[in-house]
Amino acid sequence: MKVKLSASSLNGSLTAPPSKSMTHRAFILGALAKGTSVIRHPLKSDDTDATLQAIKDLGVVYEITGEAVKIHGGTLRAPESPIDCRESGTTLRLMTAVCALVDGEVTLSGGSSLRKRPIGPLLDALHQAGIKSTSNNGYPPVTVHGIGGVKGGTVEIPGNISSQYISALLLLAPLAESPLTVKVTTPLESKPYVAMTMDAMKAYGVTASTSNEMTTTDVPPSPYTAAYMRVEGDWSSAAYPLAAGALAGNVRVENLNNQSSQADKAITDILTRMNADITINENSVESRRSSLKPLNLDLSDCPDLYPIVSALCTQAKGESTLTGLARLRIKESDRIQSMEEGLRAMGADITQDGNTVKIKGTRLHGAKINPYQDHRIAMSFAVLSMIADGETVITDAECVSKSYPEFWSHMEQLGANIRRSKDE
Numbered sequence: 001m002k003v004k005l006s007a008s009s010l011n012g013s014l015t016a017p018p019s020k021s022m023t024h025r026a027f028i029l030g031a032l033a034k035g036t037s038v039i040r041h042p043l044k045s046d047d048t049d050a051t052l053q054a055i056k057d058l059g060v061v062y063e064i065t066g067e068a069v070k071i072h073g074g075t076l077r078a079p080e081s082p083i084d085c086r087e088s089g090t091t092l093r094l095m096t097a098v099c100a101l102v103d104g105e106v107t108l109s110g111g112s113s114l115r116k117r118p119i120g121p122l123l124d125a126l127h128q129a130g131i132k133s134t135s136n137n138g139y140p141p142v143t144v145h146g147i148g149g150v151k152g153g154t155v156e157i158p159g160n161i162s163s164q165y166i167s168a169l170l171l172l173a174p175l176a177e178s179p180l181t182v183k184v185t186t187p188l189e190s191k192p193y194v195a196m197t198m199d200a201m202k203a204y205g206v207t208a209s210t211s212n213e214m215t216t217t218d219v220p221p222s223p224y225t226a227a228y229m230r231v232e233g234d235w236s237s238a239a240y241p242l243a244a245g246a247l248a249g250n251v252r253v254e255n256l257n258n259q260s261s262q263a264d265k266a267i268t269d270i271l272t273r274m275n276a277d278i279t280i281n282e283n284s285v286e287s288r289r290s291s292l293k294p295l296n297l298d299l300s301d302c303p304d305l306y307p308i309v310s311a312l313c314t315q316a317k318g319e320s321t322l323t324g325l326a327r328l329r330i331k332e333s334d335r336i337q338s339m340e341e342g343l344r345a346m347g348a349d350i351t352q353d354g355n356t357v358k359i360k361g362t363r364l365h366g367a368k369i370n371p372y373q374d375h376r377i378a379m380s381f382a383v384l385s386m387i388a389d390g391e392t393v394i395t396d397a398e399c400v401s402k403s404y405p406e407f408w409s410h411m412e413q414l415g416a417n418i419r420r421s422k423d424e
Contacts, residue, residue, distance in 0.1 A: 010249030034074030035226030078104030152178030300324030
């Protein structure tokens with residue numbers, strides 16, 4: 001699908017979709033817990049559907065009833081064919097660890113982009129816990145030679161490639177034969193995502209103890225218990241309409257937990273630092289058209305915000321400097337390169353030096369944008385099109401279904417000028 005967008009004045013409210021990150025974790029923990037777990041208001045998206053299918057492939061029975069998913073967990077078996085993780089890095093990494101609990105071999109693969117995302121450090125850590133595997137030189141497809149469980153002890157893993165490696169080990173840890181300690185050998189980036197994992201584990205009856213910087217986390221053997229949980233709203237998705245409000249109108253986003261451990265809750269702090277006119281309520285945030293100030297910001301703990309933050313920086317009066325971006329090279333696309341290409345096409349003044357990006361505020365014009373099948377790239381340029389001169393065309397616009405399937409309809413609901421058509 002192709003969308004054509006032009007300058008718009010936005011006004012209205014919408015409900016943030018459920019958290020993608022927490023939905024993944026809730027589904028997987030429901031599969032590991034004995035009994036029936038009920039997950040209310042999970043996100044239905046390409047990525048979360050991949051995780052739901054993955055647990056089904058491992059023999060877990062679930063049923064969808066209205067706005068809830070009931071998962072009958074506690075028993076896993078090796079599937080007859082490879083698990084297709086589609087383009088979901090979270091599914092691949094978390095489920096790779098889960099497959100260590102299967103008695104037999106399990107192969108996990110996915111789409112062309114996913115097969116370019118590294119998984120070697122996680123496989124090395126699983127090897128320390130007694131689990132052997134094979135892979136394509138540290139990339140998918142990967143085959144886990146499950147032995148029905150893992151031993152305890154200490155496993156070491158770097159923390160500056162993907163926090164999902166640490167989350168994967170923590171999800172597995174309570175089911176080890178003896179206490180498992182996860183030791184992070186480099187500074188841990190995206191710490192809030194690991195905190196979210198521990199929050200989800202606690203909902204299923206397991207508490208992990210960790211150091212202040214999460215360099216060492218200890219998890220005692222303890223079975224998960226079935227849970228009844230409601231998935232909170234997604235701050236990652238909410239960042240786009242909130243940014244759109246700050247640029248082009250007055251937008252209110254509901255269904256947001258201001259006590260959440262989600263990394264991308266940082267969008268409110270970022271907007272505040274940029275002098276955006278925002279109001280934070282108990283369960284919602286409002287943003288209004290504002291004159292923005294430039295940023296000097298390290299995004300190590302919330303790298304997924306880089307695309308929309310860099311978009312906002314093009315409209316700040318002055319030069320912004322964004323750092324902590326190294327892991328953006330191995331996302332759905334090289335997000336540093338993808339954003340630079342599109343922003344330059346729209347007339348932005350942007351330079352990169354390694355993993356640091358500098359952006360000077362300037363007036364933008366419409367352009368044809370290739371999001372490289374990356375949902376966050378497509379949504380960020382959609383927001384920018386609201387204030388650009390002329391028309392912006394975004395190809396492969398359906399890629400937003402990876403995390404925010406209602407994005408285009410939500411933007412139309414707010415008053416965005418959007419025309420949809422088939423890609424030529």
